[in-house]
Amino acid sequence: MQELKEKIIEYFSKPDYVPLTHEALAKIFNNELLDKALEELEQEYLIRKTKKGHYDLLSKNNIGVGIIDIKEKGFGFIKELYTDKIYFVDKVDKNGSFSGDTVLFAKYKYKDYGDYDKPEAKVLDILKRGITQVIGQVYSKKRGKLNFKANIAGLLYEVTDFGNAKEKDLAILKIDKYSSSNLVYGHIEKVIGKVDDKDALYKELAFKYGFNYEFSSDVLEEASNLSFGEDDRLLIDKVIFTIDGDDAKDFDDAVSCEMLDNGNYLLGVYIADVASYVKENSKTNLEAYDRGTSVYLPNKVIPMLPEKLSNDLCSLNEKTKKKVIACLMEIDNSGNVVSYDIKKAYIISKHRMTYNNVNKIIKGDKDLINEYIDIKDDILLMNKLKDILKAKRVKRGSLDFTSNEIKIVYEADDIKEITVRERDEAECLIEEFMLIANETVASHFYHLDLPFIYRVHEEPSIASYKKLVNLLKGLGVDIYANYHHINNFDIQKVLKLTEDNPPLQNLVLRLMPKAKYSEVNIGHFGLASPIYTHFTSPIRRYPDLVVHRLIHKFIFEGDVTHQSLKDASSIVSKASINSSRKERDAISFEYEATDRVVAGFYEGLVGYEFTGRITSVTSYGLFVTLDNLVEGMVHISRLPGYYVYDEATSSLIETSFKHKRYTLGQKVKVVVNAANGSTGQIDFIIVK
Numbered sequence: 305m306q307e308l309k310e311k312i313i314e315y316f317s318k319p320d321y322v323p324l325t326h327e328a329l330a331k332i333f334n335n336e337l338l339d340k341a342l343e344e345l346e347q348e349y350l351i352r353k354t355k356k357g358h359y360d361l362l363s364k365n366n367i368g369v370g371i372i373d374i375k376e377k378g379f380g381f382i383k384e385l386y387t388d389k390i391y392f393v394d395k396v397d398k399n400g401s402f403s404g405d406t407v408l409f410a411k412y413k414y415k416d417y418g419d420y421d422k423p424e425a426k427v428l429d430i431l432k433r434g435i436t437q438v439i440g441q442v443y444s445k446k447r448g449k450l451n452f453k454a455n456i457a458g459l460l461y462e463v464t465d466f467g468n469a470k471e472k473d474l475a476i477l478k479i480d481k482y483s484s485s486n487l488v489y490g491h492i493e494k495v496i497g498k499v500d501d502k503d504a505l506y507k508e509l510a511f512k513y514g515f516n517y518e519f520s521s522d523v524l525e526e527a528s529n530l531s532f533g534e535d536d537r538l539l540i541d542k543v544i545f546t547i548d549g550d551d552a553k554d555f556d557d558a559v560s561c562e563m564l565d566n567g568n569y570l571l572g573v574y575i576a577d578v579a580s581y582v583k584e585n586s587k588t589n590l591e592a593y594d595r596g597t598s599v600y601l602p603n604k605v606i607p608m609l610p611e612k613l614s615n616d617l618c619s620l621n622e623k624t625k626k627k628v629i630a631c632l633m634e635i636d637n638s639g640n641v642v643s644y645d646i647k648k649a650y651i652i653s654k655h656r657m658t659y660n661n662v663n664k665i666i667k668g669d670k671d672l673i674n675e676y677i678d679i680k681d682d683i684l685l686m687n688k689l690k691d692i693l694k695a696k697r698v699k700r701g702s703l704d705f706t707s708n709e710i711k712i713v714y715e716a717d718d719i720k721e722i723t724v725r726e727r728d729e730a731e732c733l734i735e736e737f738m739l740i741a742n743e744t745v746a747s748h749f750y751h752l753d754l755p756f757i758y759r760v761h762e763e764p765s766i767a768s769y770k771k772l773v774n775l776l777k778g779l780g781v782d783i784y785a786n787y788h789h790i791n792n793f794d795i796q797k798v799l800k801l802t803e804d805n806p807p808l809q810n811l812v813l814r815l816m817p818k819a820k821y822s823e824v825n826i827g828h829f830g831l832a833s834p835i836y837t838h839f840t841s842p843i844r845r846y847p848d849l850v851v852h853r854l855i856h857k858f859i860f861e862g863d864v865t866h867q868s869l870k871d872a873s874s875i876v877s878k879a880s881i882n883s884s885r886k887e888r889d890a891i892s893f894e895y896e897a898t899d900r901v902v903a904g905f906y907e908g909l910v911g912y913e914f915t916g917r918i919t920s921v922t923s924y925g926l927f928v929t930l931d932n933l934v935e936g937m938v939h940i941s942r943l944p945g946y947y948v949y950d951e952a953t954s955s956l957i958e959t960s961f962k963h964k965r966y967t968l969g970q971k972v973k974v975v976v977n978a979a980n981g982s983t984g985q986i987d988f989i990i991v992k
Contacts, residue, residue: 308333308341313350316361323358349385349431352408366411369431374403376983382409382425388818391425392923399427402486403456404434435459435479439511441499442466442473442492452477452492455508455982465491474499474507502717505900506601513893514886515599516591519610523591527610530581530617532627537648540630542572543682545655546620547662547734553605554614555621556843558628558653559737561686568642569635569689573741574651576618577627578842579852582609584875589849593879596886598844599893602712602901607844614843622656629855631741631839635689639696644744648860655679662730690733693740701792701832703799705813710898710933712905719905722932738840739831745851746837750825754858755872757847757880759836761819761828763790772798772815778953779968781808792832807919807929807969818888821847821880823873847883850875896984902934904981911975913991918970921956923949926966928974928988936986938974943990966990 312333315321330338342359345351349369352362362369370391374380378395380403391411401407408429438461440454450471452461461477469475469492478493496507496517503517510517519527542560560572582589592608599606607614620626628651633644655676664672665683673680698704711725742759749756766787773785781801785794795812802808816830821838828836842848854872857863920927925939940947940956945964947956958964966972974988 308335308337309345312341312345313361316351316359321360323354323360325357326359329359349406362408367428368409368411368425370407370409371434372398372401372403372405372407372427374398374401382407382427389423391423393425393427397424397426399430401427401430402433402435402459402482405430406432406434433482437493437511438477438479438490439474439496439508440477442469442471442475444471460487462487462489463492464489467492467495469495472499473497474501474504476511503604506604506606506897509893509897509900510599510606512896513889515595515606515889515893517606519591520587523587524610524612526587527612530612532617532625535580535627537627537650539625539650539652540572540574542651543679544572544574544651544653545657545679545682546622546653547657547659547730550658550660554607554619554843555653555656556618557734557738557840558620558651559686559734561682561689563685564634567637569685569692571633571635571689571737571740573631573633573737573840574620574628574649575631575741575840575848575852576620576843577629577648577852578609578613578618578849579856580627580648581613581617582849584853588613592846592849593882596846596883597890599890601894601897603714603717608846609843618843620651620653622653625650625652629852631744633740633744635693635740637692639692641740641744644748646745646748646855646859648856659728659730659734662733663728666729686733686737687729690729690736693736694732697736697739697831698796701796703792703795703812703830703832705799705809708933710902712898712901719901722902722905722934724931724933739833742837742839743833743835745839745855746825746835749837749854749858750835752858754854754864755823755869755876756825756854757837757850757876757883758822758825759819759828759838759847760822760824760826761830761836762817762826763829764815764817766790768815772811774952775811775954776802776808779808792829805917805969807917810919811968820884820887823876823880845883846886847879850879899935899984900981903979903984903986906934906936906976906979906986907981909976910978913973913975915971915973918966918968918972921949921954921966921968926956926990928972928990930974934986936974936976936979936988938988938990942977942987 346353349362351359353359368384370382370384372380372382372393380393380398382391382393384391391409407427408431409425409427411423411425435456438454438456440452443451443453445451450466450469452463463477473495474497475492476494476496477490479488479490481489497504507517544558544560546555546558548555556576558574562570564570582592588609595608598608628649629646630649631644631646633641636642661672662683665676665680666687708727709725711723713720713723746758769785769790770787773783776783776798783794783798783801798812799809819828819830825835827834837851838845838848839851840848842852857868857872914930916928916930918926919929919935925937927935927937929935943956945958945960947958950957954968956966973991975991976986977989978987
C-alpha cells in the first residue's frame with residue numbers, strides 16, 4: 305500500500321501532470337488497492353478530489369491544508385500540516401472557519417509598505433470541524449435565564465437544553481449544528497464542576513486537549529487490587545539511590561556507579577518495572593494508552609497511571625524493596641559501552657537524593673557531604689562519568705540547546721514568584737545516564753531485528769536550513785553552510801556562536817523537525833545517535849512501558865513465535881502513532897496552562913518595569929521574553945512612529961529613521977501594559 309501511495313504522489317508531482325479522473329488513474333496504475341490508496345492520501349491531506357472528480361496534489365497552485373487558530377480580535381493563524389509553517393489570516397478571509405478547524409487555504413504574499421513581504425492566507429474550504437464539544441461556564445444574565453460562554457474566539461452559543469446544569473457550573477456543550485454565521489446550536493452534555501474551583505482551569509484545558517482529568521472508578525479499583533508480589537528475580541546488592549527534583553513524588557529511575565579493576569566504570573540504571581503490574585489487556589493499560597503521557601502543570605500533575613502505581617508500587621521509594629528492569633553497562637574511559645546486561649531484579653534505594661543536594665555535594669558543601677558520606681564518593685565518580693559521556697556525545701555531533709525552563713514557585717496554592725529552573729551538574733548527570741541506557745536498550749533490539757518502538761528525529765530540510773543561514777547572516781552571524789548535506793557539526797558551531805543569545809539559539813531549535821516515535825529506526829539527528837529509544841520513564845510515558853513489555857516478552861521469556869512477533873509489530877505501530885500525537889497534545893496543554901497561570905499572576909503587575917530580550921519579530925509586533933522567561937507581546941501599534949518588517953534581518957525598522965530598529969535578540973526594558981489569565985496573553989510597552 306505504501307509503495308503504491310508513493311508512486312501516486314510521484315506521478316502527480318510530474319511537471320506535465322494534468323488532474324485525472326478515477327477512471328483514468330485506474331488504467332494507469334491497474335491496482336486493486338487504488339481506491340484505498342487514494343482514500344488514504346485524501347485523509348492525509350496530500351491529494352484532493354476536485355468537484356469535477358479530478359485528482360491532484362494539494363501542494364500545487366499554492367494550496368495548503370492546516371489547522372486555523374482564531375484570535376479574540378477576529379484575525380487568525382493557520383499552521384500548515386507537515387511543514388508547521390504559519391500563515392496570517394485576516395478576519396475577512398476566514399470563510400466561516402473557527403478555531404481548530406482543518407481548512408484548505410490559498411497562500412499568497414501581501415505587499416506591505418516598503419516592499420516587505422509577509423505570508424498570508426485565505427480559507428478556501430473547511431475540510432473538518434475541529435470543535436464538536438465546548439467546555440465553558442453556565443451563567444445567568446436576565447431574570448434567571450441561563451446562558452453559556454466559553455473561551456473560544458468568534459463563537460456564540462444557542463443552548464437548546466441545559467439539562468441539570470446550574471449557574472456557575474463548568475459544563476460541556478455538545479455542538480449539534482453550525483449556522484452560516486458564528487452561531488452554533490447545542491446542548492449541555494455534562495457538568496464537570498464549578499467555575500470557581502481551584503482546578504477549573506486545568507479541567508477546561510484537559511478537555512480541550514483530550515486528556516482525562518480523573519481516572520474512572522473501574523481503573524482506580526483495578527489499580528487498588530494490585531500488590532507487590534514476589535517472583536524469581538534477585539536483589540542487586542549495590543549502592544543505589546534516586547536523584548530527582550525537590551517536588552518529585554514518583555521515582556521511576558535509580559542509579560549506581562563503581563570503578564572496576566580494569567579501570568572501566570560499571571554504571572547501573574534501574575527503571576521501575578511497571579510492565580510487571582500493568583498488563584496488556586487491563587483497564588489501566590487502556591487508560592495509559594489513551595493518555596499517552598503524564599502532563600506536568602504548574603503545581604499539578606495529571607498522571608498517566610493511578611497514584612497507587614505511580615507513587616507507591618512502581619515508585620523506587622527510599623529503603624523499600626522494588627521491582628526494576630536493570631541495565632548494567634561497563635563503560636570505558638572514552639565513553640564506549642564495552643559490555644552490558646539487561647535483567648529484571650529487585651533493588652533497595654539507599655537514599656532519595658535531590659538535584660539540589662547532589663549539586664551542593666559536587667561543589668563541596670561540607671554539611672551535606674557529612675550527611676551523605678556513604679555515597680559521597682559514588683556521586684563524585686558519577687560526575688566524572690557524566691563528563692566522559694557528554695564529551696563523547698558532543699564529539700559525535702550531538703546538539704545541546706540552552707534549555708532553562710520557567711519555574712513557578714508556590715506557597716500553598718498561591719504563586720510566590722516566577723523564576724528560572726536552571727540545569728546544573730546533577731541534572732546533566734541523570735540526563736547522560738538515561739541517554740546511554742536508552743541507546744543501549746535500543747541497540748540490543750535493533751541488532752536482534754525484533755519489533756521495537758524507536759525515538760527518531762529527522763534532519764532539518766535544506767530549505768529551512770538555507771533560510772536560517774541567511775537570517776543569521778542578516779543578524780551578523782556569518783557561518784559556512786553546506787547545502788548538499790546538513791551537518792551536525794555545522795549546527796554545533798551555530799549554537800556555539802549564539803550561546804550568549806538564546807533568541808538566536810531558538811531559531812536553530814525551530815529549524816528542527818519534532819522528534820517522534822516510530823517502529824522504523826532512522827536515527828536521532830539531534831542526539832547524533834544512530835539508534836535511540838525511550839526506556840527510562842515507564843511511569844509517565846507509554847512508549848517506555850511498551851519497551852518494557854517487549855523486554856519481558858523477547859528477552860526474559862524468549863517468546864519469539866510468529867504470532868508473538870506479529871502481535872508485537874501491531875502494538876508498536878499503533879503505540880508509535882498514538883504516543884507521538886499525545887506527546888504533542890501534552891506539550892500544547894502544558895504551554896497553555898503555564899501561559900494562563902503566568903498571565904493571571906501578571907494581572908497584578910500592570911505598570912511594573914522589567915528587562916528582557918526580543919525573542920520573535922513579526923509584521924504585527926515584537927515578542928519579548930523577560931529575564932525570568934515570561935513572554936509578552938509589544939504590538940506594532942504601541943511603537944512610536946511607523947515600522948515595517950524586514951524578514952532578512954528579522955527586524956522592525958522605522959521608516960523615517962532607518963537606523964531606528966528592533967531586532968531579534970536585542971535587550972529592551974518594558975512595562976506591563978495588560979495581562980489576561982483567561983487568554984494567557986501579556987501586553988508590554990517598550991520603555992523609551
